[in-house]
Amino acid sequence: MNAVAPIIAAADERTLTATRFTVPGMRCAGCIAKIERELPKVDGIIAARANFSAKRVAIQHDPAIGEDRLTEALCNLGFEAQPVADNPLGQETGERQQLMRALGVAGFGMMNVMLLSVSIWSGAEGPTRDLFHWLSALIALPVIAYSGRPFFASAWMALSHRRTNMDVPISIGVILATALSLYETITGGGHAYFESAVMLLFFLLAGRALDAEMRTRTRAGIGALLGRMGKAASVIGADGTTRRVPAGNLEPGMLVLVAAGEALAADGAVEDGTSAIDNAMLTGESAPEPVGPGSAVHAGAINLSAPIRVRLTHVADDTAIAEIARLMDEAGQSRSHYVRIADRASRLYAPVVHSLAALAFIGWMIAGAGWHQSLVIAIAVLIITCPCAMGLAVPAAQVVASGALLRRGLLVKDGSALERLAECDVALFDKTGTLTLGEPCADVAALDPQARSVALGLAQASRHPLSRGLAAACLRAGVEPAAVEDIREVSGAGLIGRWQGMNVALERPEGEQQALATRLRIGDTAQTITFADPLRSDAAATLAALRGQGIAASILSGDRAAPVAAMARELGLAAEAEASPQAKLAALEALKADGRRPLMVGDGLNDGPALAAAHASIAPGTASDASQQAADAVFIGEKLMPVALAVQVARRTMKIVRENFAFSIAYNVFAVPLALFGLVTPLIAAIAMSVSSLVVVANSLRLARSTRP
Amino acid sequence: MTGLAFLIPIALGMGLLGLVAFLWSMRDGQYDDMDGAASRILIEDEDDEE
Numbered sequence A: 001m002n003a004v005a006p007i008i009a010a011a012d013e014r015t016l017t018a019t020r021f022t023v024p025g026m027r028c029a030g031c032i033a034k035i036e037r038e039l040p041k042v043d044g045i046i047a048a049r050a051n052f053s054a055k056r057v058a059i060q061h062d063p064a065i066g067e068d069r070l071t072e073a074l075c076n077l078g079f080e081a082q083p084v085a086d087n088p089l090g091q092e093t094g095e096r097q098q099l100m101r102a103l104g105v106a107g108f109g110m111m112n113v114m115l116l117s118v119s120i121w122s123g124a125e126g127p128t129r130d131l132f133h134w135l136s137a138l139i140a141l142p143v144i145a146y147s148g149r150p151f152f153a154s155a156w157m158a159l160s161h162r163r164t165n166m167d168v169p170i171s172i173g174v175i176l177a178t179a180l181s182l183y184e185t186i187t188g189g190g191h192a193y194f195e196s197a198v199m200l201l202f203f204l205l206a207g208r209a210l211d212a213e214m215r216t217r218t219r220a221g222i223g224a225l226l227g228r229m230g231k232a233a234s235v236i237g238a239d240g241t242t243r244r245v246p247a248g249n250l251e252p253g254m255l256v257l258v259a260a261g262e263a264l265a266a267d268g269a270v271e272d273g274t275s276a277i278d279n280a281m282l283t284g285e286s287a288p289e290p291v292g293p294g295s296a297v298h299a300g301a302i303n304l305s306a307p308i309r310v311r312l313t314h315v316a317d318d319t320a321i322a323e324i325a326r327l328m329d330e331a332g333q334s335r336s337h338y339v340r341i342a343d344r345a346s347r348l349y350a351p352v353v354h355s356l357a358a359l360a361f362i363g364w365m366i367a368g369a370g371w372h373q374s375l376v377i378a379i380a381v382l383i384i385t386c387p388c389a390m391g392l393a394v395p396a397a398q399v400v401a402s403g404a405l406l407r408r409g410l411l412v413k414d415g416s417a418l419e420r421l422a423e424c425d426v427a428l429f430d431k432t433g434t435l436t437l438g439e440p441c442a443d444v445a446a447l448d449p450q451a452r453s454v455a456l457g458l459a460q461a462s463r464h465p466l467s468r469g470l471a472a473a474c475l476r477a478g479v480e481p482a483a484v485e486d487i488r489e490v491s492g493a494g495l496i497g498r499w500q501g502m503n504v505a506l507e508r509p510e511g512e513q514q515a516l517a518t519r520l521r522i523g524d525t526a527q528t529i530t531f532a533d534p535l536r537s538d539a540a541a542t543l544a545a546l547r548g549q550g551i552a553a554s555i556l557s558g559d560r561a562a563p564v565a566a567m568a569r570e571l572g573l574a575a576e577a578e579a580s581p582q583a584k585l586a587a588l589e590a591l592k593a594d595g596r597r598p599l600m601v602g603d604g605l606n607d608g609p610a611l612a613a614a615h616a617s618i619a620p621g622t623a624s625d626a627s628q629q630a631a632d633a634v635f636i637g638e639k640l641m642p643v644a645l646a647v648q649v650a651r652r653t654m655k656i657v658r659e660n661f662a663f664s665i666a667y668n669v670f671a672v673p674l675a676l677f678g679l680v681t682p683l684i685a686a687i688a689m690s691v692s693s694l695v696v697v698a699n700s701l702r703l704a705r706s707t708r709p
Numbered sequence B: 001m002t003g004l005a006f007l008i009p010i011a012l013g014m015g016l017l018g019l020v021a022f023l024w025s026m027r028d029g030q031y032d033d034m035d036g037a038a039s040r041i042l043i044e045d046e047d048d049e050e
Helices: A010-015 A029-041 A067-076 A090-121 A126-147 A149-160 A167-186 A194-225 A320-337 A340-368 A371-385 A390-407 A417-425 A431-435 A449-461 A465-476 A539-548 A561-571 A581-593 A605-613 A625-630 A642-678 A682-705 B002-027 B034-040
Strands: A018-020 A047-053 A054-063 A232-236 A242-246 A255-258 A267-271 A275-278 A287-291 A309-313 A410-412 A426-429 A483-491 A496-499 A502-507 A517-520 A525-532 A550-556 A574-576 A600-603 A617-621 A633-635
Touching: A010 A449, A018 A067, A018 A126, A018 B034, A029 A047, A029 A054, A029 A067, A029 B034, A054 A067, A054 B002, A090 A126, A090 A194, A090 A682, A090 B002, A126 A149, A126 A167, A126 A574, A126 A682, A126 B002, A149 A167, A167 A194, A167 A287, A167 A309, A167 A483, A167 B034, A194 A371, A194 A390, A255 A410, A267 A525, A267 A574, A275 A502, A287 B034, A320 A581, A340 A371, A340 A390, A340 A642, A390 A410, A390 A417, A390 A517, A390 A642, A390 A682, A410 A417, A410 A642, A426 A431, A426 A581, A449 A465, A449 A496, A465 A525, A496 A581, A496 A625, A539 A550, A539 A561, A539 A642, A550 A561, A550 B034, A561 A574, A581 A600, A581 A605, A605 A625, A642 A682
Parallel strands: A426 A550, A426 A600, A550 A574, A600 A617, A617 A633
Antiparallel strands: A018 A054, A047 A054, A232 A242, A232 A255, A255 A309, A267 A309, A275 A287, A410 A633, A483 A496, A496 A502, A502 A517, A517 A525
């Protein structure tokens, strides 16, 4: 199946190191083939292996080659890449794998015990039945001990904190059913419930595995988008040589060299050189900021045009970014108190079920049925009410919904995010990068084809946001780049090159201008190209859709008042401008104090604390790393509609979940009297359990169609 | 009854075989990159490959 399996000579293996990169640009089989075939042709790279689902590439290489060379090699193939730290998702993958193993074991046990049980139900008697019971016990006991661990451990945790959760009634039911069945087997009795206990574990594990699968899948997607912040810096030593130092080992007073295109790893002041920096991560402002000697620069900013030397002032936990991260941490605390709907349901459910079982036992004792029969009936009540359908009701619906949203470009981090999204009743939007695209978009309509082609030829050579915006606009218009030679980027001035013997340039227009602009010069003629940060094309439609769901929206932005007010008028929204991260946080807290449940949509790091404090939050895929991590969901692409869709699907999901709960309760209303009157045999328990689970899953599958337009 | 002496071990053995195959395939990382596996079938083998 796997076409390109890199073969590594065993002798080399000791001297190799492996580095992993996240490569978000991997989109098709061609990309995999290109990476795995072309990379090993670079000197020192032995093998490359792509993981398409996680958008990662693992490279086996000579330790002499640094991360920059590998990044460059990937870049030469046309892929933007970032080295990733060692296995950040390892723990979660481990948990998911443990669940999958438990599911496999439970599936094996269920099939074999069921095979024996069917023979008993069809009339096996006497020694055959005893033999089959013993065989069932032999299979079921180790299976239950192994597969039940996730539930037993969680139930024990809850009980030792004097709380109860979904796993407590499950564990009690399974353990009692097993104990009773074992007793029946030893005494040669007729009713052993091994298949019910194992089947229960299997269905519940399926729910858990689905839940874990959803989390890892979307987190891998988000992880692939992360990693733009500087992780190391080139420190200039006393002798003028540079060495790479990880961000954690930097110290104030160090002089670092920041190359064009590199992200800063700490706060500092520019000592030498002029350049422009992209501060979008910190402020959300899309226009590049010119810096020269003396300017303060912050970690997370990207140096755009020319190398600068920076004297570090604040490192590691003292940087402006770390301060915001702390605010986010504190703001996120309130969210950990949120109680998932399944646990809320089980808080009501568990006491009812347990008292019913106790009542059944006492009732039959009073009626004079004897210890054994009373106990059998009480345990039958526990088995039949064990929240099998309930354990599946929530994860099944949420997994189907998140899968449907994933196809529409929205990654929801976990089930609790969906539950909170459904409850939101007011929405706050950041402006730049959220309502707008956040990247300058050039107006090239006024240029003739030749000028466009020269402009593209020049703009392609630079990482400056304006150049990139211009290049993107030209490429969208189907322009072929002209062969511009000798392109140089002059810091603070622009791009200069030669084309057909003429001097051509993209330069900074004269005078202070209101709008972002650049001037294209070809020979002696000059034209001004203006840039706008346009609204996302469906922003108005999205806001209307939200209003249709009863969610009023407003703007909460850190930008200047004038552009915010203009946009608020255009969209017909209330707006608050020039809000600091603390002010945004305060606005959210005020709403929550009023009993509202705010949905925050924002991208900048300055939105981070607000994202963490909101009842639910969504960030665009272009947002800063920290914001994406703080948000409950991330949407990808140029459309804003996934935000409205997320709320709509989340509400439909909760409707389905409530239907599933209602079904479970209705099923119990019929089944519990049967159990109370001692009519539940192992056969009836098994049928009831699988039918209710299948109905719940089938009902949840209806959500797959919920995102169809 | 004597048939059971053969049939039950066979049934159990086959079930165990399936379980072992599943655990092995998971440890081997066959479920790590499901989308990638679906795409890799489309990659054309080059002549010089083993």
